[in-house]
Amino acid sequence: MSSSKAFSADFDSTRYRLLTEASEAKDGDCVLYWMGRDQRVEDNYAMLAARGIAKEQNVPLKVVFPFYTSFNDMSVRQFTFMSKGLEEVERDCRALNIPFMVKVSSPDQVAETVSEAAKEHKAGAVVSDHMPLKIFKEWNAAVAADLDKSDVPLFQVDAANVVPVWVASDKQEVGARTLRPKINKLYSRYLKEFDKVEANTEKCDLGPLTNWKEVLGSLDAKKVDLSVSVPSTFVPGRTAAMAAFQDFCDNKLKKYADNRNDPNLDVQSGMGPWIRFGQVGFQRLALNVKKLGKYSDGVAAFIEEGVVRRELSDNFCFYNSNYDTLTGAAGWARESLQLHSTDAREYTYTKEEFEKALTHDDLWNAAQIQLVNEGKMHGFLRMYWAKKILEWTTSPAQALEWGVYLNDKFSFDGSCPNGYVGVGWSVMGVHDMGWKERDVFGKIRFMNYNGCKRKFDIFNFVSKYEPAAGNALAAGGEIAVEKKAKKSAKKQKTK
Known part of the structure; x- marks a missing residue:
């Protein structure tokens, strides 16, 4: 990691990586921040870095956002959430006299779009934020290669993680137990308050406001499902995110440590969608809960989930380019799954049957309906949900x-490291260990209906999501209320 005279002395050089041969800002008309993952103005190290370089160079900061017309299996649901959040970003930028430019781009044109913007605005340096997914790496590499032709540096700043992913570890970690001590050792150094972003002092042409309806209308209908509903369960933007987080702190955090794995108890923070689109960074949330001075168990559990577990997902995707295929699994898991890939399955379903929640299992159906209707599934249930997909498909690869397809299409926080690792943990044992060998699963950790029943009231959860039970009966299964009745009758008989 190279240092650069482009940055002010007080900017932590470990926060950024230099992606070009050029390392010093050139004389130019601006510094360009290529916004991607971290879609916010405040509490954004990439924005602060870019503004700092601009101040050192005595030029204005400009922001460009390439709005891609498709991305993996994202539906109109996520694109709408993203665009609404970006509306707030645009307003915040304009309030600071910072031009915010949206450039509609197909995924294969994003790098070209950024390079052209750098040339058009005569940028003396470009700053990008960090996302460890393959396509983002490809975009950054292509932009870096083009900028090097004109000796313009590209600095990449990790503004998403509390501890920058390349600082936390220099390798793919086995699991939370190996990353946790490394994070804990560095945590206090990086968990600090943010500076405020300074306004441009130069006269800037802010241009007209973005026509967001037109931007959304540019989505590639062949690759983006426009029929998926956009529920109101999560209101986009940083302002809404912080209001929701305040509600969590006031009413849920005290119960979080003991009850977060019960889908019937609404004690989770629900911050995933806002974090996924960078409308809020976890460092801000961690700072805020630390200031509370109470609910120590809840705070510790929340930090564990948001820092260690979330940053472990970034670590996996950063160091393992096969994060979304079985090739990325550990050797023991890959061999075990292969050995049991032809085992007989009691049930198998098509992708459409999964999507429409038409299985024999009322709990699985309810979890899928929650995902489709609300845009997010309870974290504990996603583990069960994904493991049953492994059990009811014809191969682990399928x-x-x-699992990735359904999560990416319906979940507000899909198409991100946390989503890939969440499904990967369930299906291919990512960050887990080998367990007792069994049919279909091999050595992958097993979860079943009875195990869930011991943890929470399944009937209570299923009853909230029609037609989960009816679909299960139609598929030849039993439902929670019947199982409960049978168990009660059996107890009576043995008395």
């Missing part, structure tokens, strides 16, 4: 593909 299970991983369909």
Whole structure:
């Protein structure tokens, strides 16, 4: 990691990587921040870095956002959430006299779009934020190669993680137990308050406001499902995110440590969608809960989930380019799954049957309906949900593909490291260990209906999501209320 005279002395050089041969800002008309993952103005190290370089160079900061017309299996649901959040970003930028430019781009044109913007605005340096997914790496590499032709540096700043992913570890970690001590050692150094972003002092042409309806209308209808509903469960933007987080702190955090794995108890933070689109960074949330001075168990559990577990997902995707295929699994898991890939399955379903929640399992159906209707599934249930897809598909590779597809299509926080690793943990044992060998699963950790029943009231959860039970009966299964009745009758008989 190279240092650069482009940055002010007080900017932590470990926060950025230099992606070009050029390392010093050139004389130019501006510094360009290529916004991607971190879609916010405040509490954004990439924005602060870009503004700092601009101040050192005595030029204005400009922001460009390439709005891609498709991305993996994202539906109009996520694109709408993203665009609404970006509306707030645009307003915040304009309030600071910072031009915010949206450039509609197909995925294969994003790098070209950024390079052209750098040339058009005569940028003396470009700053990007960090996302460890393959396509983002490809975009950054292509932009870096083009900028090097004109000796313009590209600095990449990790503004998403509390501890920058390349600082936390220099390798793919086995699991939370190996990353946790490394994070804990560095945590206090990086968990600090943010500076405020300074306004441009130069006269800037802010241009007209973005026509967001037109931007959304540019989505590639062949690749983006425009029929998926856009529920109101999560209101986009940083302002809404912080209001929701305040509600979590006031009413849920005290119960979080003991009850977060019960889908019937609404004690989770629900911040995933806002974090996924960078409308809020976890460092801000961690700072805020630390200031509370109470609910120590809840705070510790929340930090564990948001820092260690979330940053572990970034670590996996950063160091393992096969994060979305079985090739990325550990050797023991890959061999075990292969050995049991032809085992007989009691049930198998098509992708459409999964999507429409038409299985024999009322709990699985309810979890899928929650995902489709609300845009997010309870975290504990996603583990069960994904493991049943492994059990009810014809191969582990198909299970991983369909699990990722469903999560990316319907979940507000899909198409991100946390989503890939969440499905990967369930299907191919990512960050887990080998367990007792069994049919279909091999050594992958097993979860079943009875195990869930011991943890929470299944009937209570299923009853909230029609037609989960009816679909299960139609598929030849039993439902929670019947199982409960049978268990009660059996107890009576043994008395």
